[in-house]
Amino acid sequence: MARHRSPSGARPEPGELRPSQPTGSHRLPPPPSASLRGRITLAAAAAGAVVAAGQTMMTALTGPDVVPVAALLPVADTSTDAGGTDALGTDAIGAEQLPQGALRVGSLDGNFGPTGHLDPRSEVDVRNLTKAADIGQEIAKRTAVLRSALSDGAPEAKVIDGEAFVRPAVGRLTSVFGARWGVTHYGVDIANAIGTPIYALTDGVVTESGPASGFGMWVVVRHPDGERTVYGHVNRSYVTVGQPVRAGEHIADIGNRGFSTGPHLHLEVWAPDGTKLNPVTWLARHGIQL
Structure with a gap:
């Protein structure tokens, strides 16, 4: 007599085998190296300092109602194999689910250089970002000096060599x-x-x-x-x-x-x-x- 296939959720007939579930499709890859994480963190921190200084400067010159927003954000390429498939096999939820292999930073159009390298057209130079952050801090200091000089009603003020x-x-x-x-x-x-x-x-x-x-x-x-x-x-x-x-x-x-x-x-x-x-x-x- 022919056997009928069990409906979903029903127990299998004796001798009937269920297909085995694929394994490893949701396995998380190891996180990126500490040196790479440090570079990305430093770049983000430096960009944040420039943004904060810009907001401070604009607030001093235009008042609290104007809030300029800007950011330099790294764009991660999550495909690591030749076919461009998602190495994770599932949607990433948190920062701990970073793609396997080196994180690459590139332009928003998705054009990346060779695997494991920064796109030469949009390479993040951490030293330049740090210098930009220093400039942002200097602008913030100058703004504070100017605001103090004008706080009693002086008609005009300039900052020369920090004074x-x-x-x-x-x-x-x-x-x-x-x-x-x-x-x-x-x-x-x-x-x-x-x-x-x-x-x-x-x-x-x-x-x-x-x-x-x-x-x-x-x-x-x-x-x-x-x-x-x-x-x-x-x-x-x-x-x-x-x-x-x-x-x-x-x-x-x-x-x-x-x-x-x-x-x-x-x-x-x-x-x-x-x-x-x-x-x-x-x-x-x-x-x-x-």
Whole structure:
């Protein structure tokens, strides 16, 4: 009598053999070598640092509503045999299910070089990525310095060799360095209303603050290189002798005290030996154009 094939799930008739299940189709290959994992991790970390620095820079310049997104992502080729079949035999779920053999990085069009090698057209140079990350960190530092210099309301700031320099006041340039009315004018005059803020040109320590002959009232700041900046005819000072100040800090207000024909800031720059320098030239050398 003919035997009927058992339905799915039913027990086989005596003597009937079930086909054997294939083995090894879902076996996981060994993970990539430690050196390769280190290279990929370093590349990803360096790219991430560049992205983070770019986001910091854009946030400082455009505000928190603008969030630029960028990334450098390695593209893995998961085929390792000549026929291009999936070596895993199943969908990868986690990072532990990496393809057998060396991980290759190539362009998004899937064009890879020889097995086990990086595509020469899109090879990831870890040293260049590390350098890019360093540049990103430097940009982030410069951005932080600029934000600090502008935080009190200074109208303009520049960073030169890691130091911030600011425009000392908003106003109209009415007199420059040089001969004036038969005498030498050793500074520049920036005219504006009484009470207009005056900002420290760069970091330093206050050496004078209060009454001064000719200036009525003044503030003098000594900077790390020994140069001094003088702010004359001020209406009010907000700093005291010995006080450290940072670039862009609101240190005084424009006034009309002393020998003055109208409210303005009289700004001077002194070299370490006391020589009086042209403030227009000095400011231009530090990125500020009056």
